[in-house]
Amino acid sequence: MALKQAAQSECRFRVGAVLAKGSRVLGQAPNRRRNAPWVDFRHATFHAEEALMRRFPARPGAVLYVARLDRRNCPALARPCDRCQHVLSTHGISLVHYTTADGAGTLCLSQPAVDARKLG
Numbered sequence: 021m022a023l024k025q026a027a028q029s030e031c032r033f034r035v036g037a038v039l040a041k042g043s044r045v046l047g048q049a050p051n052r053r054r055n056a057p058w059v060d061f062r063h064a065t066f067h068a069e070e071a072l073m074r075r076f077p078a079r080p081g082a083v084l085y086v087a088r089l090d091r092r093n094c095p096a097l098a099r100p101c102d103r104c105q106h107v108l109s110t111h112g113i114s115l116v117h118y119t120t121a122d123g124a125g126t127l128c129l130s131q132p133a134v135d136a137r138k139l140g
């Protein structure tokens with residue numbers, strides 16, 4: 021499902037994210053272009069994880085799946101960046117599965133000391 025989201029992305033790096041809890045899919049999103057002339061290249065897109073988290077309050081216990089497609093439509097490394105990892109951990113998400121060029125990886129995020137549910 022995350023790969024399907026990535027296929028819908030219009031960005032140069034096509035990334036998709038799916039948030040699930042148990043067997044329920046809570047939401048999904050590709051990364052998006054940020055149409056503001058003053059943003060630099062590094063911040064020119066909303067990462068898929070960010071785009072998804074912006075739509076949700078904290079979801080402790082939810083699992084995130086992130087996928088990236090390269091130009092040949094093959095899965096590529098989609099490990100969440102530091103900025104997204106921070107956003108995810110403040111949303112109570114501690115487990116991320118992501119694609120790599122040769123399979124999949126798993127990332128365990130430590131939770132912040134504050135109660136994530138209050139940050140919503």
Ligand SMILES: [Zn+2]
Nearest residue numbers: 067100101104
């Ligand atoms: Zn990111």
